[in-house]
Amino acid sequence: MRFPWLEILEIILFMVGLLARSSGKLTLSRKLVLEGRRARLPGTLLMLPLPLSFAAGLLTGALAAAGRSPASILAHSTCIEAGILSACVAAALICARAGRPAPDRADGPQGPPAAHSS
Numbered sequence: 399m400r401f402p403w404l405e406i407l408e409i410i411l412f413m414v415g416l417l418a419r420s421s422g423k424l425t426l427s428r429k430l431v432l433e434g435r436r437a438r439l440p441g442t443l444l445m446l447p448l449p450l451s452f453a454a455g456l457l458t459g460a461l462a463a464a465g466r467s468p469a470s471i472l473a474h475s476t477c478i479e480a481g482i483l484s485a486c487v488a489a490a491l492i493c494a495r496a497g498r499p500a501p502d503r504a505d506g507p508q509g510p511p512a513a514h515s516s
Contacts, residue, residue: 404479408448411487415444426494436494443490447483454478 418424418441424432432440458475 404451404476404483408451408479408483411444411483412448415441415446415490417441418444424494426491430494432494440490440494443486443493447486450482450486451479454482 414424418432418437422434422437424437424441426432455475458471458478462471
């Protein structure tokens with residue numbers, strides 16, 4: 399019997415995504431707080447691993463009914479589930495980073511101009 403850590407993580411991410419979708423606020427770090435529409439897309443992406451893994455489980459169940467060996471199905475389903483989970487989290491983080499506003503830089507990318515001594 400395997401420990402269902404992937405399923406627990408999917409449920410936690412689903413709840414975080416549901417809160418982000420309903421409240422319109424997603425806090426990823428102290429400096430990165432998304433609000434409104436910018437929080438809802440990553441929230442949706444965080445909700446996706448649970449239904450996608452359920453669909454993958456239905457597919458692997460169909461393969462088991464077709465006569466595949468249970469050991470290979472368990473290994474494949476764990477890899478597929480971990481891949482779905484990591485892809486959705488990566489996509490949510492990319493959307494969160496892309497959706498944040500650019501920092502204001504009055505000094506430019508190099509910082510304040512240096513004093514020249516002649």
